[in-house]
Amino acid sequence: MSQIKRQSGGHRSKQEGDPKTQTLELVLPVRLDHDSTASLWVPWVTKTRQSDIHHVVIRAEELKQCDGSGFGLLSYLHKTAVQQGKTFELKGLTSSFNDLLLRHSPPLDQSKAPHRVHANLLSFLGKKTCYLISDLHEQINFLGHLTLAAIVTLVKPTRFRWREFIRVTELAGANALGIMTLLGFLFGLIMSFSSAMPMAQFGVEIYVVDLVAFAMTRVLGPFVAAILLAGRTGSAFAAELGTMKINNELDALEVMNLKPMNFLVLPRVAATITMAPMLTIVTVLVSLMGCAMVILSMGYPMTAFNKHVQDILTSMDIWIGLFKAVVFGGIVGAVGCLRGLQTGTGAGAVGASTTRAVVTSIVLLVMTEGVFSVLLYVLEL
Numbered sequence: 363m364s365q366i367k368r369q370s371g372g373h374r375s376k377q378e379g380d381p382k383t384q385t386l387e388l389v390l391p392v393r394l395d396h397d398s399t400a401s402l403w404v405p406w407v408t409k410t411r412q413s414d415i416h417h418v419v420i421r422a423e424e425l426k427q428c429d430g431s432g433f434g435l436l437s438y439l440h441k442t443a444v445q446q447g448k449t450f451e452l453k454g455l456t457s458s459f460n461d462l463l464l465r466h467s468p469p470l471d472q473s474k475a476p477h478r479v480h481a482n483l484l485s486f487l488g489k490k491t492c493y494l495i496s497d498l499h500e501q502i503n504f505l506g507h508l509t510l511a512a513i514v515t516l517v518k519p520t521r522f523r524w525r526e527f528i529r530v531t532e533l534a535g536a537n538a539l540g541i542m543t544l545l546g547f548l549f550g551l552i553m554s555f556s557s558a559m560p561m562a563q564f565g566v567e568i569y570v571v572d573l574v575a576f577a578m579t580r581v582l583g584p585f586v587a588a589i590l591l592a593g594r595t596g597s598a599f600a601a602e603l604g605t606m607k608i609n610n611e612l613d614a615l616e617v618m619n620l621k622p623m624n625f626l627v628l629p630r631v632a633a634t635i636t637m638a639p640m641l642t643i644v645t646v647l648v649s650l651m652g653c654a655m656v657i658l659s660m661g662y663p664m665t666a667f668n669k670h671v672q673d674i675l676t677s678m679d680i681w682i683g684l685f686k687a688v689v690f691g692g693i694v695g696a697v698g699c700l701r702g703l704q705t706g707t708g709a710g711a712v713g714a715s716t717t718r719a720v721v722t723s724i725v726l727l728v729m730t731e732g733v734f735s736v737l738l739y740v741l742e743l
Contacts, residue, residue: 385417390425394432403435410442418443423454433463504700511623526629534595535637546645550574550652567660571670574653578646579675579683585731587641588690591634592723596698599630600719603702604712631695638691639684686734690727697723
C-alpha cells in the first residue's frame with residue numbers, strides 16, 4: 363500500500379548545501395481513504411517530527427483515489443513540517459486532487475499563519491460606538507413596528523390574541539405575587555429601620571412613615587416591580603422567542619402570513635403594561651405594612667401611622683407612580699421581545715439574548731427614572 367523511505371545525502375533527492383541534511387520521502391498509496399489514512403497517520407507524523415529530518419517529500423504519482431481524511435493527513439503533515447522549521451514538498455499530485463486539497467487546507471506554500479492584528483483602544487471604541495448606534499436604530503425600528511401593530515389592533519380588536527394575553531398576564535402577574543410581596547415587605551422594613559436611626563437623634567421617628575410612603579409610591583414601588591419583571595418576565599420573553607427563532611418557528615409564522623409582531627410580541631407587551639401597575643400597588647401596600655410593623659414596635663399608635671400616610675400622599679403621587687409603572691412595563695416587555703427576535707445561531711445564542719434582555723432593561727429603567735426625576739422636579743410635581 364505505502365512505503366516510508368528515509369534517505370541522506372543525495373541518494374534519491376537532490377541535495378544543496380549541507381550534506382548532512384536528511385530527507386524523508388513518503389509514497390502515497392493508490393487509495394488514500396479513511397481506512398488507509400488511519401493506519402498511516404501515526405507513523406508518518408512520527409517520522410515527520412524526527413529532529414534529524416530537515417526535508418519532507420510526499421510522492422503522489424500512484425494516487426488514484428482520495429477522500430477528505432486523506433487530504434486532512436496531507437494538510438496536517440505540511441503543518442507539522444512547517445511548524446518545526448522543515449521544508450515540505452508534494453510531487454506528482456494531479457491538478458484535480460490539488461484543487462481539492464486547496465479547498466481542505468490553506469495553500470501548501472503558505473508557510474506561516476496569518477499575523478493576528480490586535481485592535482487598539484481607538485478601534486475598540488469605534489466598533490463599540492457603531493454597535494451602539496446600530497442597536498439604537500434597531501430599537502427605534504422595533505418601536506415603530508410595535509406602535510403600528512398596536513394601532514392596527516385598536517382598529518381591528520378581533521385580531522388580538524386574547525388567550526395568549528391572559529396566559530402571559532397570569533405568568534407575569536399572578537405568579538409573581540409571592541416574590542413581589544416578600545420584596546415589598548422587606549423594602550418597607552429595611553427602609554424604616556435604616557431611616558429611623560438618624561431620625562431618632564432628633565426625636566422624630568414618626569416621620570419615617572412619610573419617607574417610606576412617599577419614596578415607595580413615587581419611585582421605589584414602580585422601580586422594584588419593573589426590576590422584578592425584567593429579571594423574571596423579560597428574560598423569559600427573550601428565551602422563548604429566541605428558541606422559536608432558532609427552531610425556525612418565526613419563519614414558519616411568516617410563511618403562514620402571521621406577523622410575529624402581532625402574533626407574539628403585542629400580547630406580551632400588553633401583558634407587562636397591564637401587570638406592572640398591579641404589581642406596583644401590591645409592592646407599595648406591602649411595604650407600608652412593613653413600615654407599620656416598625657412604627658408600632660417603636661410605641662407609636664396605628665392612628666398616627668394612618669394620619670402621616672394620608673397627609674404625605676396625594677392623588678398626584680399615586681398617579682405618578684402608576685404612570686411610571688405603565689412606562690416601565692412597556693420597556694421591559696418590548697426589550698425582552700426585541701432581544702428574543704435578535705437571537706443569533708449557536709448553543710449560547712439564547713443565553714446571550716436573555717442576558718442582553720435583562721441588562722438592557724435595567725439600563726433603560728434607570729435612565730427613564732432619571733428622566734422622570736428631572737421632569738417632575740422642573741414641573742414641580
